Amino acid sequence: MLGALVGTAGSLVQSGWFPGGLLLALLATTGLFYGGRYVTGTQLGVAAPGIGWLVAAIGLSMGRPEGDVVFSAGLGPLAYLLGGMAMAVICATMWRLPQSGSKPGRLEE
Template sequence: MKALQVVLGTRSERMAEPLPPRGFRVAAYVVLFLVGAAVSLCGAFVQALWPPFGVLLALGATGGVFYGGLRLTGTKLGAGIPLAGWFAVLMVMMAPRPEGDFVLAAGLTSYLYLFAGAVAGVACATLPTRTPLGFGAAGNDRQRPVKDPHA
């Protein structure tokens, strides 16, 4: 647990980090969408190529992109944008082609990759972050002064 805390940082350290400039975040969202799509494409082939280690490798890369996007941008959208790119590519690869071919076959590793990847993306997108408008801020960051009714 201590080693994981050193790598990921504590919650208070993450909440104290300043947000990157808006222009950087917008550019990062575009890049993260493309990286999420690329990880999805690679993961779809890797998970079937080396079972069961391939699915673990694909899920590790998928979770790393989602969490990396969260930490890079400091917003929940940083994890949601690569999830959207990941999901969009998977929807295309699950559709059968006119020839009858498809990339993601109905198998245990394919289903595990789809389910666990989606869970990882949603879990990363729900972690507490510091955003400029207070949306998603945890703790006492959003408390407003309370008016005294007796004053």
């Protein structure tokens, strides 16, 4: 649900306040994906909000039969979609986060 909310808000902000809105939307998207990774410690923490973000962003990019669209044609919406997908992939393929309280090496008996 949070991914869909960030995707919807980012879709509206990125075109309204270009170019600052685009940077703000991409920062929010990156924070969402990294936060999911940090909280869960797994790639599933990126995938769950990523799917919600993608559904909202793609759903808003499709036009209605009346001709109404949220995304306008141009570089900004394309940068938002591709940048958001790139951030999801980057956050999902990061190294594993170190576990707190554990020492590297052998277990003591």
